[in-house]
Amino acid sequence: MLTADRVDGLADAILVARRARRIARRSAALGMGLSLAAMIPAAAGLLTPVAGALLQEAIDVAAIGLALTVLLPQRTHTVTMPSADLAVTQQLYAQHTAIRPLVEQIRAVADDLSVARADLGPVRELLDRLETDLLPHERAEEEQLLPIVARALGGPDPIAALSRTHAEIEHQIRRLRRTLPDIGSRPEPEDVIDLRAGLYGLYAIMQLHNAQEEENAFSLMPTAPG
Structure with missing residues (x-):
């Protein structure tokens, strides 16, 4: 979009970058938050090592799945001049x-x-x-x-x-x-x-x-x- 001789492509690129950054932050926050939450029952001995490992894998999959939403179609910047x-x-x-x-x-x-x-x-x-x-x-x-x-x-x-x-x-x-x-x-x-x-x-x-x-x-x- 940036190789065209129209500046409105720059606005589309800004939208893509901002959305990608927002989703990356959410994914990181989700992964760390769930991992910290899982540490509490694990520290209390309520989770076996196998269960803890499986739970961590599920947390990783959830964070990755949220990150992959960046690939979904998104709106583009439409210049509508009054x-x-x-x-x-x-x-x-x-x-x-x-x-x-x-x-x-x-x-x-x-x-x-x-x-x-x-x-x-x-x-x-x-x-x-x-x-x-x-x-x-x-x-x-x-x-x-x-x-x-x-x-x-x-x-x-x-x-x-x-x-x-x-x-x-x-x-x-x-x-x-x-x-x-x-x-x-x-x-x-x-x-x-x-x-x-x-x-x-x-x-x-x-x-x-x-x-x-x-x-x-x-x-x-x-x-x-x-």
Whole structure:
């Protein structure tokens, strides 16, 4: 179940692990409790060695039988999103899809940066669009989408990585914006190289982040993307 590209398999794995641990504890408690109870008549001389051995075998069989109940079919985790959560998720996925060309523009602008004759105009225009279009979308996902995923999966752990990449994306965009005034109108070759590296880094983070969202968040929709 964990090799599929859907995060709801993780919820099924958590259910299996918790059930197995619960049954193991019950089996151990049953075996030890019955053994201790049998020691009382045995210590009083009410049980012969043969009877005591047979009783212990019966206790072991009972504990093993309880442990084997872990093999019985169990319920699976079914993600049922409330209509309000589903509407928000679908809206954010539509925005997520619409922003893909802007993400590809990051790489295109980086590719066009030339050390010999650097034109920083496209970089400034790109950063303007990232700040007006991309960052509000990422903040909306942080505030609206991640709580929905946490509620659907029953805990905050699956969304931790997504939240960290949201913060890193904003940090990288802010860093690029602060870099431009320092470069000036006549950038040095090393400044252009650093700027291009920053754009490529941002592009790589965005690609990773988008893949994470599509596999770990938007895949929870009844009609999953991809």
